[in-house]
Amino acid sequence: MTETYAVELQDVVKQFGDVVAVNHVSLQIRDGEFFSLLGPSGCGKTTTLRMIAGFEMPTGGAIYIHGERQGYRPPNKRPINTVFQNYALFPHMTVAENIAFGMEMQRTPKDEVKRRVAEALAMVRLSNMANRKPKQLSGGQQQRIALARALVNRPKVLLLDEPLGALDLKLRKAMQIELKALQEEVGITFIYVTHDQEEALTMSDRIAVMNNGIVHQVDVPDRIYEHPADRFVADFIGETNFIPVKVVSLSPQIIVELASGEKIPAGWAEEGIAVGENAILSIRPEKMTLLEEKEVDGPPPADIARVRGAVRHLVYVGTDTRHTVALQDGTEIVVRLQNSYIDEEPWEIDESTIVEWNAAHARVLKE
Amino acid sequence: MTTPSSAGYNARRDRLRAKLGGWSLTTYGILAFAFLYLPILILVIFSFNDSRSVSKWAGFTIDWYFKMIKDGQIMLSVWNSLFLAIVSTAIATVLGTLAAMGLERYSFRGKTAVDAMFYLPVIIPDIAMAIMLLLFFNMSGIGFTPWKVNFFGVKLAVPYSVIIGHVAFNTSFVAIVVRARLAQMDRTLEEAAQDLYANAWQTFRRVTLPMLMPGIVGGALLAFTLSLDDFVITFFTSGAGFNTLPVRVFGMIKKGVTPKINAVSTLMLAVSLSLVILSILLRSRSGDEDAVQMGF
Numbered sequence: 183m184t185e186t187y188a189v190e191l192q193d194v195v196k197q198f199g200d201v202v203a204v205n206h207v208s209l210q211i212r213d214g215e216f217f218s219l220l221g222p223s224g225c226g227k228t229t230t231l232r233m234i235a236g237f238e239m240p241t242g243g244a245i246y247i248h249g250e251r252q253g254y255r256p257p258n259k260r261p262i263n264t265v266f267q268n269y270a271l272f273p274h275m276t277v278a279e280n281i282a283f284g285m286e287m288q289r290t291p292k293d294e295v296k297r298r299v300a301e302a303l304a305m306v307r308l309s310n311m312a313n314r315k316p317k318q319l320s321g322g323q324q325q326r327i328a329l330a331r332a333l334v335n336r337p338k339v340l341l342l343d344e345p346l347g348a349l350d351l352k353l354r355k356a357m358q359i360e361l362k363a364l365q366e367e368v369g370i371t372f373i374y375v376t377h378d379q380e381e382a383l384t385m386s387d388r389i390a391v392m393n394n395g396i397v398h399q400v401d402v403p404d405r406i407y408e409h410p411a412d413r414f415v416a417d418f419i420g421e422t423n424f425i426p427v428k429v430v431s432l433s434p435q436i437i438v439e440l441a442s443g444e445k446i447p448a449g450w451a452e453e454g455i456a457v458g459e460n461a462i463l464s465i466r467p468e469k470m471t472l473l474e475e476k477e478v479d480g481p482p483p484a485d486i487a488r489v490r491g492a493v494r495h496l497v498y499v500g501t502d503t504r505h506t507v508a509l510q511d512g513t514e515i516v517v518r519l520q521n522s523y524i525d526e527e528p529w530e531i532d533e534s535t536i537v538e539w540n541a542a543h544a545r546v547l548k549e
Numbered sequence: 550m551t552t553p554s555s556a557g558y559n560a561r562r563d564r565l566r567a568k569l570g571g572w573s574l575t576t577y578g579i580l581a582f583a584f585l586y587l588p589i590l591i592l593v594i595f596s597f598n599d600s601r602s603v604s605k606w607a608g609f610t611i612d613w614y615f616k617m618i619k620d621g622q623i624m625l626s627v628w629n630s631l632f633l634a635i636v637s638t639a640i641a642t643v644l645g646t647l648a649a650m651g652l653e654r655y656s657f658r659g660k661t662a663v664d665a666m667f668y669l670p671v672i673i674p675d676i677a678m679a680i681m682l683l684l685f686f687n688m689s690g691i692g693f694t695p696w697k698v699n700f701f702g703v704k705l706a707v708p709y710s711v712i713i714g715h716v717a718f719n720t721s722f723v724a725i726v727v728r729a730r731l732a733q734m735d736r737t738l739e740e741a742a743q744d745l746y747a748n749a750w751q752t753f754r755r756v757t758l759p760m761l762m763p764g765i766v767g768g769a770l771l772a773f774t775l776s777l778d779d780f781v782i783t784f785f786t787s788g789a790g791f792n793t794l795p796v797r798v799f800g801m802i803k804k805g806v807t808p809k810i811n812a813v814s815t816l817m818l819a820v821s822l823s824l825v826i827l828s829i830l831l832r833s834r835s836g837d838e839d840a841v842q843m844g845f
Contacts, residue, residue: 237740257743270741274759283755284745335745 186249188213188339188371189234194243196229196395203229205395206243211339211373211388213248216365218374218382221392222418227375230392231341234373236260248338258287262339263332267347269324271316277327278303278312284335302334305364322353329364339371346381358385379419383407391415412452413547416464423470423515425463429546432457435484438546441511446487447541452548461546467518469543472505472529473536485541491515493529505529507537589818596811603806613812623813626797628703633783633793634776636707637715642769644716645723646761652724653731670718671725678718679785686710686786693788707791714786715776722775723768730764763831770828774821 189211196204204226211217219227232238234245236257245252247261263284271280281302285295303309306326316324325345332340345361346354362385365372376382382389383403390400391414399411410416413424427438429451436448438461448463455461472493482488494514495506498521505517517537529535596614600607617623652664670678686692691713695706738760742752758765780795787793792800794817801810 235744237743256748257740258746258748262744264741264744266737266741268735268737270735270737272738272741272756283742283747287746287748287751331745 190246197241218386218389220382225392226395263337264341269328302330306330448544449542451546465544467516470517470539596815613808626792630793638773641719645720648724649727670721675781679782719772726768727764774824
């Protein structure tokens with residue numbers, strides 16, 4: 183039996199003239215899921231969202247909402263609602279009128295409209311603002327009204343286009359938690375567009391990382407961070423070190439060779455990489471440690487990578503210290519060491535060192 | 550050069566300069582306003598002059614206003630002006646709003662040309678437009694056929710040609726004002742309405758139109774004022790026997806200027822001025838709202 187998804191995109195393409203904004207995107211978004219579209223501006227995430235909403239029609243491919251093909255169905259006939267980036271509250275209507283708008287258009291009986299508006303206002307804790315005009319509210323309040331206006335219609339899917347983008351940092355953090363709690367409470371599928379990776383990682387059940395109209399990876403937050411599928415994802419999400427290498431072997435173990443001639447093991451290699459090819463080794467700064475010459479005794483175990491370098495620079499950032507280390511081939515990498523003990527003797531500048539990490543954390547990616 | 554005494558002298562000189570500069574600027578301002586408004590003030594004052602003279606003050610009276618009201622021909626021209634302004638404004642407001650929507654929202658072949666043509670009546674001299682219209686009415690056979698109508702108990706005969714003429718220039722003005730408003734409007738508001746299940750008509754009726762209203766009312770007021778004040782186009786497109794107030798005043802002047810003309814002019818001035826002020830108020834108020842909406 184094939185699963186029916188809340189939203190399914192099959193090979194969707196959107197072209198504006200010669201520009202391909204969305205390039206053969208396929209996504210399956212499950213019912214009740216908090217799904218994020220994450221990418222830099224211009225990556226096609228908003229266009230994808232607008233196609234689901236019906237504001238843009240795909241040039242190719244198909245969009246299904248709860249198994250129903252949407253085709254050229256206009257936005258007002260789709261069982262979804264949107265929270266817009268600038269909220270798009272109607273300035274000439276009161277807060278209550280704004281929230282009632284969707285139900286009025288659907289000819290919901292008057293007393294039911296009244297009851298549900300009151301419920302929606304209570305849900306976002308703004309019951310006393312019912313008769314205000316949107317411009318009399320703060321940014322955070324407007325944001326919550328926009329949310330109430332969409333959710334009151336009990337859509338099958340809620341689309342959110344960078345809804346927290348206009349708020350200041352503190353309020354944004356608070357709203358992230360509130361939004362996630364609300365989503366769990368109402369159980370509606372949320373499709374959330376953001377360029378803020380931290381926001382996506384904290385809130386989402388799954389994330390699709392996009393760039394240049396292409397989906398690079400769809401996965402749960404920790405897999406996106408720990409197992410980036412390619413160079414773009416590794417680079418875009420969090421901080422990472424890229425070391426140029428040459429692939430020596432792929433099985434039984436993945437072995438790569440640095441320009442210095444050092445051969446080290448790696449945990450995973452991107453599909454399509456062949457032995458003898460140039461590639462990059464990607465590894466997060468907090469997965470590595472620094473050893474002194476005297477601590478090393480004989481060759482490392484098969485799953486441990488060790489390379490020689492020299493400490494070039496230290497930056498103390500409280501919980502940890504960022505060590506910039508120059509490898510023998512000149513590549514500079516960053517190693518973050520946790521400051522677990524007080525009064526630990528720091529590394530000295532230009533002191534030679536051995537960088538060590540577990541091969542499982544290192545991923546061989548295409549250049 | 551930089552001794553303390555010379556520095557003190559310089560400071561005094563600078564102060565004097567600043568003071569003189571301020572004074573002369575104020576004087577200049579007063580003179581400029583006097584140049585603009587003194588003639589109008591004199592016109593208004595002499596409409597209350599208790600004498601036939603329009604240059605020698607002989608005491609206060611409101612006699613001329615009574616004489617004006619009793620003058621059947623003046624009153625008929627007032628009714629003509631009002632009727633013409635109301636009808637042409639109504640038509641021009643609808644046409645101008647639709648044109649603004651079309652030009653702002655849709656792209657079509659030849660849009661730039663249409664766009665430019667819409668500004669034409671605003672730019673070209675009235676006299677050129679008047680003569681074009683006159684030729685058009687003659688050649689097309691529309692002529693000066695009057696529309697016989699009972700307007701609040703007054704029997705009027707307003708030539709269709711004048712109405713068409715006024716609609717022709719008013720439509721442009723309405724379109725320009727409404728379009729400015731439309732360009733400012735946030736289009737996501739319309740998308741939000743559609744997203745909340747409103748069809749095209751409901752979106753227009755419930756969101757677009759209310760948001761455009763200040764522009765539409767502003768445009769209509771402008772059109773109404775222009776129609777009331779117009780002389781040239783009315784004069785050329787009305788044929789014989791039809792007078793609006795400005796045309797009537799022109800006719801009276803040929804027989805010599807009396808304070809009655811001052812009274813009529815003062816009345817026209819008052820009406821036009823209040824309409825302009827109303828239009829500015831409406832537009833500036835809606836402007837504030839925009840600024841707030843955009844989060845500034």
